[in-house]
Amino acid sequence: xxxxxxxxxxxxxxxxxxxxxxxxxxxxxxxxxxxxxxxxxxxxxxxxxxxxxxxxxxxxxxxxxxxxxxxxxxxxxxxxxxxxxxxxxxxxxxxxxxxxxxxxxxxxxxxxxxxxxxxxxxxxxxxxxxxxxxxxxxxxxxxxxxxxxxxxxxxxxxxxxxxxxxxxxxxxxxxxxxxxxxxxxxxxxxxxxxxxxxxxxxxxxxxxxxxxxxxxxxxxxxxxxxxxxxxxxxxxxxxxxxxxxxxxxxxxxxxxxxxxxxxxxxxxxxxxxxxxxxxxxxxxxxxxxxxxxxxxxxxxxxxxxxxxxxxxxxxxxxxxxxxxxxxxxxxxxxxxxxxxxxxxxxxxxxxxxxxxxxxxxxxxxxxxxxxxxxxxxxxxxxxxxxxxxxxxxxxxxxxxxxxxxxxxxxxxxxxxxxxxxxxxxxxxx
Numbered sequence: 001x002x003x004x005x006x007x008x009x010x011x012x013x014x015x016x017x018x019x020x021x022x023x024x025x026x027x028x029x030x031x032x033x034x035x036x037x038x039x040x041x042x043x044x045x046x047x048x049x050x051x052x053x054x055x056x057x058x059x060x061x062x063x064x065x066x067x068x069x070x071x072x073x074x075x076x077x078x079x080x081x082x083x084x085x086x087x088x089x090x091x092x093x094x095x096x097x098x099x100x101x102x103x104x105x106x107x108x109x110x111x112x113x114x115x116x117x118x119x120x121x122x123x124x125x126x127x128x129x130x131x132x133x134x135x136x137x138x139x140x141x142x143x144x145x146x147x148x149x150x151x152x153x154x155x156x157x158x159x160x161x162x163x164x165x166x167x168x169x170x171x172x173x174x175x176x177x178x179x180x181x182x183x184x185x186x187x188x189x190x191x192x193x194x195x196x197x198x199x200x201x202x203x204x205x206x207x208x209x210x211x212x213x214x215x216x217x218x219x220x221x222x223x224x225x226x227x228x229x230x231x232x233x234x235x236x237x238x239x240x241x242x243x244x245x246x247x248x249x250x251x252x253x254x255x256x257x258x259x260x261x262x263x264x265x266x267x268x269x270x271x272x273x274x275x276x277x278x279x280x281x282x283x284x285x286x287x288x289x290x291x292x293x294x295x296x297x298x299x300x301x302x303x304x305x306x307x308x309x310x311x312x313x314x315x316x317x318x319x320x321x322x323x324x325x326x327x328x329x330x331x332x333x334x335x336x337x338x339x340x341x342x343x344x345x346x347x348x349x350x351x352x353x354x355x356x357x358x359x360x361x362x363x364x365x366x367x368x369x370x371x372x373x374x375x376x377x378x379x380x381x382x383x384x385x386x387x388x389x390x391x392x393x394x395x396x397x398x399x400x401x402x403x404x405x406x407x408x409x410x411x412x413x414x415x416x417x418x419x420x421x422x423x424x425x426x427x428x429x
C-alpha cells in the first residue's frame with residue numbers, strides 16, 4: 001500500500017491530498033507546534049489510524065478555539081476617547097450624565113472601564129440604548145474620558161438612585177437632592193421635598209388641605225380667614241400633583257432603571273402611562289404623561305412656605321446677582337399661556353425652605369393659574385412632558401439658581417467619540 005499523510009490545513013479542515021513525503025507542513029497547526037503529519041503504516045491496525053485521525057481533528061478544533069479566544073481578547077481591548085464640552089459657556093457641570101449610544105462604541109455592550117483625565121475610574125450604567133457615565137468640567141476646558149471594554153463583570157459602584165415601594169400603595173423616588181412620593185391609589189404625587197433646604201425647614205411642597213365648601217361646612221369663615229380664594233379655570237379639590245390624561249388608581253409599576261446613575265419609573269393606569277426619569281446628581285425630575293398636568297396644590301401663599309413666584313425670562317430681572325427684589329413676584333395667577341423663559345420658580349424670600357421649579361419641556365403646553373398655588377398645564381391629545389426642579393435657595397437671587405437648572409436640563413453636555421490609539425493608560429481606584 002502506498003504511503004499517504006493526513007492532517008489539518010490552516011483553516012482547520014482535512015485536506016483532500018497531501019504531499020506523501022512532506023505531509024501537511026506549513027499549516028496553522030504546525031506553526032503552533034502541533035504534529036500534523038502521520039504516515040499510513042500497514043503494520044498498525046486500522047483502529048490505530050482512526051484514533052490518530054480523530055486526535056488530529058481534535059487538535060484542529062483546539063486551534064480554532066485559541067484563534068477565537070484571541071479575537072475575543074482583541075475585542076475586549078477596544079477603547080475610545082470621549083471629549084466632552086459645556087454648551088452654554090456659563091455653568092460648571094458636576095457629575096452630569098453623558099449618554100453615549102452603543103453604535104458609537106462599535107455596537108458593543110460592555111462590561112466597561114471608564115476613566116477620567118486623571119485616570120480615576122468612574123461609575124457607569126448600561127441603559128437600553130446608551131452607556132451612561134458622569135462628567136465634570138468647567139466651560140472652555142473640554143476634558144477627555146477613556147472608555148474601554150473589560151472582561152470584569154462585577155462592579156461596586158455607589159448607587160445614588162432611590163426607588164422603592166412603601167407599603168401597598170406608595171412609591172418613593174429621589175436622590176440626595178429631593179424626594180417624591182406617589183400615592184398609587186390616588187394616582188397623584190402627594191409629597192415632594194427639597195433636601196437642600198435648611199434642615200428644620202425641609203417641608204412637604206405638595207398642599208392637600210381641603211378648600212372646597214363641602215370640606216369647610218363646619219367653619220364657613222375658615223377660607224376667608226386663611227385668604228383662600230378660588231383660581232379661575234382650575235377645578236376645586238386639592239388632590240395632589242397629577243396628570244390630565246386619565247383618572248383613577250395607578251395599577252402597574254415598572255422600575256425600568258434603578259441606578260447607579262439614573263432612575264426610570266413607569267406607572268400605568270387605564271389609557272395613560274407616566275414615566276419619571278432622574279439622575280443621581282441632578283436636581284431635576286422629568287415627568288412624561290398624557291394631555292397635561294394638574295397641580296392642586298403647591299405649598300404657596302396662603303399656605304407655607306412659599307411667598308414668591310418669579311418667571312424665568314432672561315430678558316427681565318435679574319441679569320446677574322442683585323440685592324433687590326425681583327418685580328412681579330407675588331403669589332397670584334398670571335396671564336402666562338406659556339412660561340416666560342420656559343420655566344418659573346417658587347420660593348420663600350426670607351428663609352431657606354429650598355425652592356420648586358417648573359420647566360415646560362413641551363412648548364405646546366398652555367398654562368392656567370400659574371403663579372398661584374393651583375394651576376393646570378394642558379396639551380393637545382397625546383404625550384407631553386414637564387420637569388420638576390429643586391434648586392438651591394439663594395434669597396432674592398433664587399431665580400438664578402432655577403435658571404441654571406433649566407439650562408442644564410435644556411442644554412446637556414455635548415461630546416464627540418473617537419477610537420483610542422493605545423490602551424496603556426493606568427487606572428486609579
